[in-house]
Amino acid sequence: LIGYAQASETVAITAGGTATADFELRTSAVPLEAVIVSAATGREQRARELGASVAAIEVENLNPAPITSFADALGGRSSGVIMQDVNGTTGTSQRIRIRGANSLSLGNEPLVFVDGVQMDNDFGGTFGVGGQEPSRLNDINPNDIANIEVIKGPAASALYGTAAANGVILITTKRGQPGQTQWTAFAEYGELEDVTEYPTNWAGVDVLNPNAQKFTSAGFFNHASTSNPDGYGVYCSNRAAAVGDCTQDEVLSFNTLEDSRTTPFVTGTRERIGASVRGGTEQVRFFVSGQFEDEHGVIEMNSQDKANFRGNLDAELSETADLSVSFGYTDSNLALNNNDNSIFSPIINGLLGYPAFIPAAPESEWSVNPNNYGFGFNMEQLNFLPTVGEVDRYIASTNLRWRPTSWLTFNATGGLDLTSTHQEETLQPASPLGWLHYTYENGYRVSQRSTDYLYTATGSGVATFELTDDLVSTTTLGSQYTLDNAENTYCYGSSLVPGTASCGTTASDFSIDEDFFEIRTVGGYVSQELAFRDRMFLAAGIRADDNSAFGTDFELAYYPSASFSWVIAEEPWFPQLDFLNTLRLRTAWGVSGLRPGFRDAVTLFAPTTVATAAGDVAGVTLDVTGNEELKPERSEEFELGFETGLFDDRLSLEFTYFNKTSEDALIERRLPPSLGLTTEVFDNLGSIQNTGTELGVNLVVFESQEFALNVGFSNTTLSNEVLDIGADQGVEDIIINRGLQRHREGYTAGGFWQPEVTWDDVDGNGLLSDDEVTVGDSAVFIGPSLPEWQRSFFADARLFDWLTVSTLIEGRGGFYKGNDSEAFRCGYRSTRGCAAVGNPDAPLQEQAAYIADRYLGSAYGYVEKADFYKWRELSLTFSVPQAWTQYFQQAEGLRLTLAGRNLATWTDYDGLDPETNETGGNTAFHQSEFNTQPPVRYLMLRLDYTF
Numbered sequence: 001l002i003g004y005a006q007a008s009e010t011v012a013i014t015a016g017g018t019a020t021a022d023f024e025l026r027t028s029a030v031p032l033e034a035v036i037v038s039a040a041t042g043r044e045q046r047a048r049e050l051g052a053s054v055a056a057i058e059v060e061n062l063n064p065a066p067i068t069s070f071a072d073a074l075g076g077r078s079s080g081v082i083m084q085d086v087n088g089t090t091g092t093s094q095r096i097r098i099r100g101a102n103s104l105s106l107g108n109e110p111l112v113f114v115d116g117v118q119m120d121n122d123f124g125g126t127f128g129v130g131g132q133e134p135s136r137l138n139d140i141n142p143n144d145i146a147n148i149e150v151i152k153g154p155a156a157s158a159l160y161g162t163a164a165a166n167g168v169i170l171i172t173t174k175r176g177q178p179g180q181t182q183w184t185a186f187a188e189y190g191e192l193e194d195v196t197e198y199p200t201n202w203a204g205v206d207v208l209n210p211n212a213q214k215f216t217s218a219g220f221f222n223h224a225s226t227s228n229p230d231g232y233g234v235y236c237s238n239r240a241a242a243v244g245d246c247t248q249d250e251v252l253s254f255n256t257l258e259d260s261r262t263t264p265f266v267t268g269t270r271e272r273i274g275a276s277v278r279g280g281t282e283q284v285r286f287f288v289s290g291q292f293e294d295e296h297g298v299i300e301m302n303s304q305d306k307a308n309f310r311g312n313l314d315a316e317l318s319e320t321a322d323l324s325v326s327f328g329y330t331d332s333n334l335a336l337n338n339n340d341n342s343i344f345s346p347i348i349n350g351l352l353g354y355p356a357f358i359p360a361a362p363e364s365e366w367s368v369n370p371n372n373y374g375f376g377f378n379m380e381q382l383n384f385l386p387t388v389g390e391v392d393r394y395i396a397s398t399n400l401r402w403r404p405t406s407w408l409t410f411n412a413t414g415g416l417d418l419t420s421t422h423q424e425e426t427l428q429p430a431s432p433l434g435w436l437h438y439t440y441e442n443g444y445r446v447s448q449r450s451t452d453y454l455y456t457a458t459g460s461g462v463a464t465f466e467l468t469d470d471l472v473s474t475t476t477l478g479s480q481y482t483l484d485n486a487e488n489t490y491c492y493g494s495s496l497v498p499g500t501a502s503c504g505t506t507a508s509d510f511s512i513d514e515d516f517f518e519i520r521t522v523g524g525y526v527s528q529e530l531a532f533r534d535r536m537f538l539a540a541g542i543r544a545d546d547n548s549a550f551g552t553d554f555e556l557a558y559y560p561s562a563s564f565s566w567v568i569a570e571e572p573w574f575p576q577l578d579f580l581n582t583l584r585l586r587t588a589w590g591v592s593g594l595r596p597g598f599r600d601a602v603t604l605f606a607p608t609t610v611a612t613a614a615g616d617v618a619g620v621t622l623d624v625t626g627n628e629e630l631k632p633e634r635s636e637e638f639e640l641g642f643e644t645g646l647f648d649d650r651l652s653l654e655f656t657y658f659n660k661t662s663e664d665a666l667i668e669r670r671l672p673p674s675l676g677l678t679t680e681v682f683d684n685l686g687s688i689q690n691t692g693t694e695l696g697v698n699l700v701v702f703e704s705q706e707f708a709l710n711v712g713f714s715n716t717t718l719s720n721e722v723l724d725i726g727a728d729q730g731v732e733d734i735i736i737n738r739g740l741q742r743h744r745e746g747y748t749a750g751g752f753w754q755p756e757v758t759w760d761d762v763d764g765n766g767l768l769s770d771d772e773v774t775v776g777d778s779a780v781f782i783g784p785s786l787p788e789w790q791r792s793f794f795a796d797a798r799l800f801d802w803l804t805v806s807t808l809i810e811g812r813g814g815f816y817k818g819n820d821s822e823a824f825r826c827g828y829r830s831t832r833g834c835a836a837v838g839n840p841d842a843p844l845q846e847q848a849a850y851i852a853d854r855y856l857g858s859a860y861g862y863v864e865k866a867d868f869y870k871w872r873e874l875s876l877t878f879s880v881p882q883a884w885t886q887y888f889q890q891a892e893g894l895r896l897t898l899a900g901r902n903l904a905t906w907t908d909y910d911g912l913d914p915e916t917n918e919t920g921g922n923t924a925f926h927q928s929e930f931n932t933q934p935p936v937r938y939l940m941l942r943l944d945y946t947f
Contacts, residue, residue, distance in 0.1 A: 051563025
């Protein structure tokens with residue numbers, strides 16, 4: 001059992017008789033006997049055999065924690081793994097990074113396997129919602145997961161081949177157990193709260209006619225002008241007041257997003273019920289589960305309902321053969337509101353809102369006046385434009401293990417991840433959004449259907465020989481095949497027939513598109529391990545891959561690896577120290593890769609219409625210039641470390657140093673116009689390096705029948721550097737994120753660069769003019785976008801057998817972030833808006849940032865240090881004592897859990913939230929918020945019943 005030390009006991013059994021032995025296992029913080037099953041080879045290995053660090057998360061033991069998705073189960077529980085909570089919209093994605101970022105052009109998401117079958121963890125793209133999109137990884141029901149193993153880099157993932165440079169996540173679902181059939185059922189209810197402190201909208205006023213009405217009968221500010229000379233006054237910005245153009249006699253202010261009359265936020269709800277059954281005999285075991293979930297976000301139109309079903313079967317076909325079958329199904333329906341960079345975002349409308357409350361006219365059809373909002377849309381109007389997504393997903397796998405002899409084992413695994421999605425958006429004619437454009441007035445329909453088939457087939461043979469009494473040889477030989485086949489159809493049309501919802505009932509602007517791709521990977525591998533006295537392990541291996549996305553002139557990619565593990569404390573000559581129980585030294589080296597994009601190596605043509613004398617005919621034009629020599633990106637990693645157990649294994653320390661370098665990174669290189677081709681082509685020019693350390697500490701503070709306390713701490717450091725982007729090939733700095741970030745040789749990837757901004761309030765009036773703000777001549781390096789450190793603290797306490805308290809705090813720092821929410825709201829209008837525009841008490845730093853960004857060409861002041869700590873989880877679980885459960889028929893356990901998630905944030909970052917990202921989890925280095933929904937607080941109540 002993971003988390004417990006081994007124990008042995010001698011039992012006397014008479015011939016033909018039976019005996020019962022009771023074991024009391026003591027807690028151990030160094031799980032050297034934990035078994036990890038490789039999805040690449042199918043081989044089972046104990047942790048003591050592995051030269052690389054592999055994180056193991058026992059999800060079954062996280063049950064009291066407030067886990068709402070797979071990402072919640074992963075976040076903050078392993079050093080080196082960052083789960084960035086990029087937004088708070090129900091049903092959308094998170095960003096997962098393991099040991100930094102390896103690629104400048106390709107994805108940096110890890111490879112994921114479920115019960116030995118590769119899972120598609122791409123982002124389920126939506127259209128027109130501003131930035132956020134769902135993650136298919138969260139289709140997995142966390143209540144069905146037994147454990148998660150994280151293989152952190154190429155030093156451990158080399159045998160996984162051309163898709164494993166970003167690390168590998170192995171998900172193992174729950175299985176049946178022999179014995180009495182066990183039923184479990186649970187019911188959960190929770191509420192979601194937006195607890196962000198949103199900024200106020202401001203306007204300074206130069207009062208011209210103090211006896212006039214301040215507001216018109218319609219609720220607007222009574223603005224004086226040539227056509228309204230008797231108006232109350234005019235807006236007077238800080239910038240105008242600084243040079244004496246006007247006087248700020250009074251200040252208007254109103255917080256549109258927080259005032260109860262105008263806020264778009266509601267209290268969200270979350271309901272989840274489920275049940276499972278597991279049991280069987282030694283020959284046949286089963287696990288079956290079902291779950292229904294319904295969550296409504298803090299924006300009214302945002303919701304997701306989801307159903308998950310799973311059935312797992314394990315059968316002993318004979319004394320030498322075992323069969324395992326796994327099947328999971330997900331049915332999900334998601335409704336998204338617009339967010340981030342969209343004029344239909346409730347947050348952007350509120351952040352640009354009016355600096356005073358405008359009541360609705362008595363005859364208005366709206367309960368809230370739309371003029372309170374920046375683009376003139378209240379929530380009643382925005383509810384006309386939901387984006388709806390439907391998902392049907394099947395993940396099935398079969399594993400056959402055959403042991404024809406005592407020294408030889410064959411393993412075969414095959415399976416399919418089938419995902420069918422339908423995204424749609426329909427706006428009926430004559431909607432309240434119609435004044436924007438005729439397409440909104442006449443209505444439109446957009447629909448996209450996608451089907452993705454991801455097949456996995458793996459076969460291997462493992463031969464184990466005792467070469468001597470002390471030396472054991474294990475040889476593994478195998479192959480793997482994956483096929484990713486996707487089909488996509490898209491349609492759009494406007495001038496919709498009222499009451500319909502089909503592209504076929506639109507009358508204008510009709511367009512249709514069909515897309516597909518097919519990516520095949522074939523790999524073969526061999527590995528050899530030598531085990532000396534079950535405490536010294538030396539292993540080496542190599543994998544060769546061919547992939548359909550490689551250039552036609554490139555043949556095979558080779559990925560070698562080697563590792564060494566030594567449980568040195570078990571050596572008879574090692575000093576027997578009272579306080580030292582376990583010590584293992586380990587090191588590993590390996591190479592893995594990332595394939596190019598499906599079309600990166602291929603020259604493509606686009607259709608066009610050609611006018612001839614006989615009429616229009618179809619033609620083609622050059623669209624993409626391919627590269628027949630394109631290779632996969634290649635990541636090489638070296639790591640070394642140790643684990644030690646102290647004071648009867650009550651204290652454990654785990655340390656790892658890693659150095660990872662990616663070569664042949666894909667970079668877009670400009671082509672000379674004289675070639676007559678497209679402007680750019682992908683080439684293997686780049687190199688990026690990630691180095692760092694990982695430290696994990698676990699301590700069993702106290703353990704008795706009445707009370708137990710376990711605490712833990714982890715710390716990760718990361719240094720990232722771009723070594724090469726092809727400058728010698730004419731490639732200049734790669735600019736991303738509206739010019740805020742760039743990839744430059746010798747600096748961190750995606751670092752922030754802007755001309756430096758300084759200021760001096762020469763006249764001391766507390767207001768800055770343009771002349772008092774200075775912008776540098778060239779961009780300077782501000783800081784990295786990737787966190788340089790990550791820390792987590794956790795604790796579990798048990799009081800008697802009826803109360804368990806668990807908590808988790810996580811922090812990250814050493815990185816910067818673009819506060820584009822504030823930059824946009826300040827720069828959108830010149831006379832009113834953010835504090836820097838209309839509040840004379842605004843800090844000089846904010847005023848300088850606004851002036852420099854809008855008028856002098858530098859967003860330096862809107863790049864902020866984003867260090868933070870968050871109280872991620874707190875749960876209190878009350879377990880009904882066994883003596884009481886006798887009053888419930890056949891009851892074995894009854895638990896009630898009160899839990900909260902995202903309970904507090906400590907940060908000096910001035911934006912909405914230091915974790916949010918306007919592009920969701922889909923981009924590697926983009927690190928800015930742009931009116932993004934911050935993560936929300938969850939408060940939950942859960943009842944678990946076992947019988």
